[in-house]
Amino acid sequence: MAASCVGFVLIGALQALYGPAIPGLRQEFGLSPSAAGLGLSAHFVGGVAGVLLFDRLYGRIGNRRILGMSYVLMAVGAAGFALAPDWPLVLAAALLAGLGFGGIDYGLNQLFAVGFGHRSTAMLNILNAHFGIGAILGPALIGAVGADRYPTIFLAFALANLPLLLCLKGVRDQAPPPPTAAEEVSTAALRRSLASILTVFVALYVLHVGIEAGVGGWEPTHLETVGYGAGIAATATSVYWLMMTVGRFLVAPIALRFSAQTIITVSCAGMTACLLLAAVPTLAPYAYAGVGLFIAPIFPTGLPWLNRAAPRARRAGALVIAASMAGGVAAGPALGKVIEWSDVQAVPLLLAAVSATCLAATRWLTRATSSRPHERKGPTAAP
Numbered sequence: 251m252a253a254s255c256v257g258f259v260l261i262g263a264l265q266a267l268y269g270p271a272i273p274g275l276r277q278e279f280g281l282s283p284s285a286a287g288l289g290l291s292a293h294f295v296g297g298v299a300g301v302l303l304f305d306r307l308y309g310r311i312g313n314r315r316i317l318g319m320s321y322v323l324m325a326v327g328a329a330g331f332a333l334a335p336d337w338p339l340v341l342a343a344a345l346l347a348g349l350g351f352g353g354i355d356y357g358l359n360q361l362f363a364v365g366f367g368h369r370s371t372a373m374l375n376i377l378n379a380h381f382g383i384g385a386i387l388g389p390a391l392i393g394a395v396g397a398d399r400y401p402t403i404f405l406a407f408a409l410a411n412l413p414l415l416l417c418l419k420g421v422r423d424q425a426p427p428p429p430t431a432a433e434e435v436s437t438a439a440l441r442r443s444l445a446s447i448l449t450v451f452v453a454l455y456v457l458h459v460g461i462e463a464g465v466g467g468w469e470p471t472h473l474e475t476v477g478y479g480a481g482i483a484a485t486a487t488s489v490y491w492l493m494m495t496v497g498r499f500l501v502a503p504i505a506l507r508f509s510a511q512t513i514i515t516v517s518c519a520g521m522t523a524c525l526l527l528a529a530v531p532t533l534a535p536y537a538y539a540g541v542g543l544f545i546a547p548i549f550p551t552g553l554p555w556l557n558r559a560a561p562r563a564r565r566a567g568a569l570v571i572a573a574s575m576a577g578g579v580a581a582g583p584a585l586g587k588v589i590e591w592s593d594v595q596a597v598p599l600l601l602a603a604v605s606a607t608c609l610a611a612t613r614w615l616t617r618a619t620s621s622r623p624h625e626r627k628g629p630t631a632a633p
Contacts, residue, residue, distance in 0.1 A: 251373075253417030254358050255380040257321070260410060261351050262384025263391075264328065267407070268293060268344070270392035271400035278398075279337045289331075292341045293348040296327075298572045300352020305568035308360065312423035317357050318415055324350030325411035332401035332408070352575070360567050361421065363553040370557075371505035371513075374550035375498040382495030382546075386488075447618055448566055451556055454611045455570045456577035458548045460584070461521070461541075461601050461608070463577070465490060468589075468597045469538050475594045476531040486535040490542040497546025505547075510555035511616045513547050518609035520544035525605050528598035537598070548608075549574065559619040 268290040275286045300323075304316050327347025334340040358377060366373045391403050469490060473483035505513060524540035527533045553567060560566050588600055 251420075253414050253420075254362070255377060257317075257354055257358060257414055258377055258380040259384035259387070260407065260414075261324070261354050262381035262386075263388035264324065264347060264351060264384075264407060265290075265293065266385040266388035267392060267400070267403060270389045271397055271403075274397040274400040275340070279340070281337065285337075288341060289344045292344040293351065294575055296345040296348020296350075297352035297355065298575045299345075300349040301356040301568050301572040301575070302352075303349070304353040304356055308357075308568075313357065313361060314418045314421050314423055316353060317418055317421060320350045320353030320357060321411045321414050322350070323347070324354065325408040326350075328404045328408040328411075332404035352572075356568055356571050359550075359553055359571060363557050363567060369506065370554040371510055371551050372502040374553055375502045375505060375547055378550040379495050379498035379502075379546075382491060382498065385491060386495065443618055444560055447559055447615065448569065450611050450615055450618075451552065451559075451566070451570050452573045454552065454608055454615070455549070455574040456580075457604050457608050457611070458518075458521075458545060459574040459577035460580065461525075461604055462494075462545055464597070464601050464604075465538060465541055468594070472528075472594055472597045473534060473538075476534060478535070482535070486538060489535075490538050493539045493542030494546045497543040498550065500543075501547040501551070505551065510551045511612070511619075513551050514555070514612050515609070515616065517544045517546075517548050517551075518605060518612050522602055522605040522609055525598045525602035529595075529602075534598070555615075555619070559615075 271289070272286045275281055275289065279286075300320070304320065307316055324347050327343050327345070327350060330343030331340055331347060334343050359374065362374050362377050363370050388403075392400060395402060466487065469487045470480070470483040473486055474480060478486070501513060521541055521544040524537045524544060528537035528541070530537070552570070556566050556570060589597065592600070
């Protein structure tokens, strides 16, 4: 468990390292800003491919091998990113690192979602909170040593992956046990609506990750547009990411007492309210911090809910995780295009509309998955 949390610190750091390394990449390879940004895009493409590839291998070659291969791929990719002599090889290395990233992201999320019973939601929030720790530490390391020394950080990152290979003995190789008879009946009753349920889950994940990336990418620009200085805007954005990490730690004990449906409904409602408040300039920095707090539990809390709603649809977890990565990739260009048609000051209102859609999707999923036809009703029901 401890090694898995360290693994999530590392994948959080890796994803966050590409942006601060852009100045060094541009200087070394003579790149334009958009060309240098392709490193992160290659990483995300590899991440989606890694999720889908390792989902195909899940339960076939053993969970230990899947995670071990993922750590090795991420280490080799990070080392290649640091040492590659030309830009095409750098992109290939980022793709390789992303492949390992996707395998770790999917593999550990899936194992935690099925491995802790009623505590899975709490444990997934703790696991994903460590991703946020890595996302905070990565840019701090680049800032400390300088963007021109990014190869040193990537090499250190590659080496940090290797000791985790020694900590995989605690991972069981076999696939999770099949659903119980009660779950079988429930799944059969929901089979006709299963496609709709999966579609709405995917939409929820794409949209909420789009909000997450949209706030992270556009909050500084919005705050500067409404009159805040660049330093305050940057600090407020850091606080947003910090609150996302804090929120996942805070919700872990709450998840032991309240259902996933309740937690995500409250999260979407709070996120929508905070985004509406962010349209008020004097409240904007604090409202964005609230967005980070409320959006934090949605990703990890939704996975156990999905597993319970569709216990036979094992590939559903891979689908929503891959969709969330696609949402992060698409959020920037899509939001930028909409802003071209409107104005930067409309950013929080645009995101609030997306958040309201997440709330509507959550309410629909709550109704669609609440049916339990296998439970007997009336005076003969078990107490």
